[in-house]
Amino acid sequence: MDSNKMTDFFTSLTNAIDKTDSGTFWPGGGGQIGSSFLKVDARDLHNQLQALKKNKTASEATTYFYNPSTIRYVAVGNFIIGLKMLIRDNIITLDSAKESLDFFFDILDQKVSTDPFCLNNKNIWFNKNQINQVLNEVNFKKVDLVEQTVVSRLVIALNSLVWSFYYDIYVESGFEFHGPYSVEYENNEYKLIIRDYHDLRPAALWEKANNFGYKSIKLYLLYSDVNIGIDYFMHEFSDKPLRTNLAFCAVETVDTAGNTKFFPINEVTPIAESAEEIAFEQVNYVNQLETIEKINMGARICYYQLKSFRDALGINWEPPQEVFDLIKQKGLERWEKFKSRAEKISAGVAKIDWGSKYDLAKPI
Amino acid sequence: MKLIPYNFMKSLVTGLVASKGIAKGNCVIVNSVTDFSKVKKGDILVVKNTDPSYVILFSRVAGIITEVGGMCSHAAIVSREMGLPCIVGTGNAREILKDGLKVVLDAEQGIVYGLE
Numbered sequence: 001m002d003s004n005k006m007t008d009f010f011t012s013l014t015n016a017i018d019k020t021d022s023g024t025f026w027p028g029g030g031g032q033i034g035s036s037f038l039k040v041d042a043r044d045l046h047n048q049l050q051a052l053k054k055n056k057t058a059s060e061a062t063t064y065f066y067n068p069s070t071i072r073y074v075a076v077g078n079f080i081i082g083l084k085m086l087i088r089d090n091i092i093t094l095d096s097a098k099e100s101l102d103f104f105f106d107i108l109d110q111k112v113s114t115d116p117f118c119l120n121n122k123n124i125w126f127n128k129n130q131i132n133q134v135l136n137e138v139n140f141k142k143v144d145l146v147e148q149t150v151v152s153r154l155v156i157a158l159n160s161l162v163w164s165f166y167y168d169i170y171v172e173s174g175f176e177f178h179g180p181y182s183v184e185y186e187n188n189e190y191k192l193i194i195r196d197y198h199d200l201r202p203a204a205l206w207e208k209a210n211n212f213g214y215k216s217i218k219l220y221l222l223y224s225d226v227n228i229g230i231d232y233f234m235h236e237f238s239d240k241p242l243r244t245n246l247a248f249c250a251v252e253t254v255d256t257a258g259n260t261k262f263f264p265i266n267e268v269t270p271i272a273e274s275a276e277e278i279a280f281e282q283v284n285y286v287n288q289l290e291t292i293e294k295i296n297m298g299a300r301i302c303y304y305q306l307k308s309f310r311d312a313l314g315i316n317w318e319p320p321q322e323v324f325d326l327i328k329q330k331g332l333e334r335w336e337k338f339k340s341r342a343e344k345i346s347a348g349v350a351k352i353d354w355g356s357k358y359d360l361a362k363p364i
Numbered sequence: 365m366k367l368i369p370y371n372f373m374k375s376l377v378t379g380l381v382a383s384k385g386i387a388k389g390n391c392v393i394v395n396s397v398t399d400f401s402k403v404k405k406g407d408i409l410v411v412k413n414t415d416p417s418y419v420i421l422f423s424r425v426a427g428i429i430t431e432v433g434g435m436c437s438h439a440a441i442v443s444r445e446m447g448l449p450c451i452v453g454t455g456n457a458r459e460i461l462k463d464g465l466k467v468v469l470d471a472e473q474g475i476v477y478g479l480e
Contacts, residue, residue, distance in 0.1 A: 021434040026415040152446050153423060160416035235436035241447030276419045283417035
């Protein structure tokens, strides 16, 4: 990664981290869950990328990752910090680590249409042709005040369902929130946001996921008169309430049999109710797990992030036994240690953790 | 929008504005799921922070006050989507505000005023 791109990466990361408070992550933060096994996770991905690089270009490898945020989350989640630990321990060389990371970010570059790191508060996944296709093919419906509330409830219900299945820190496994795309529709200017809930039934992780009646749901939303931002971690922010500025909407569902349907807005409330009920039950189920079980499931969710990539390579996506052994040895200690550190991360700390000039290098 | 002149009301709690707006209602302190049944329509939800299980409360409340969290916390994202006034990072709202206390949540300025 050249120095300009490195600067972009840090600027974007700092902007995103500045708005978060890691103490509020449910059911635990990245350090609490990932710190005992991140070196193994990074080693596995490093080896897999090195092998892939021999046979595929970054452009060809984009098909192995459904959404761009998977690459962003994995890079900052365990990969970069794990690579630095592997270099420190002389398991890999600095050059090979750079190669893997560059290749990983090249795939991200190919996956998106413009800036890969969501600078300028945009997550631009689709190109102009894809957006035109959305505008031409999606059956948008103008929404009234009641429908604005219905859609808003559906958004929060589906977000909550995804949060409950993937924990706060791995949400991109079930959800990509992209845009805002500036578009013209029926002779007016709008901001198009696409909420792509692409994996709402992760039954490989949770049996309860089978209770939800839809594999995936896409919400196409046209907003007027509101500034919407999306950062590196798909955090959304706006200067005005989103609900009251929603002008047009379309809800596209894929049911368990794989049938795609545009759902009438006035019929989506039962979907929201089902998502709310399952999310509520799922959060309470996770909350009553022993801490070690929460971490073990966190490791499985973490590895699930790259399921499509590992499926394509013919590799079992589940974490190796080594991961669970490490959690057994160090998981609880790390959970408590990072819990006490669960405070706002400064930009300086972010640079030490993810920067190339610094070496975190001290095991805790 | 100002409901009544603020200089006649007592400022109780301050925090970061996560979603703009002004709401008036009774405080309800929620510490865990066992408190969910206390929440009535139009209440001002006062919590340490929210998690996805709170999804069933959001359509009932008029506003949200959290003790911790930033602009991209769960409560902040939910409130901006739903247009609920919300302030986050108040630090000690659950100590100062009590169940049933009537307040104005001024999420234009990040201040909670007491009405009693």
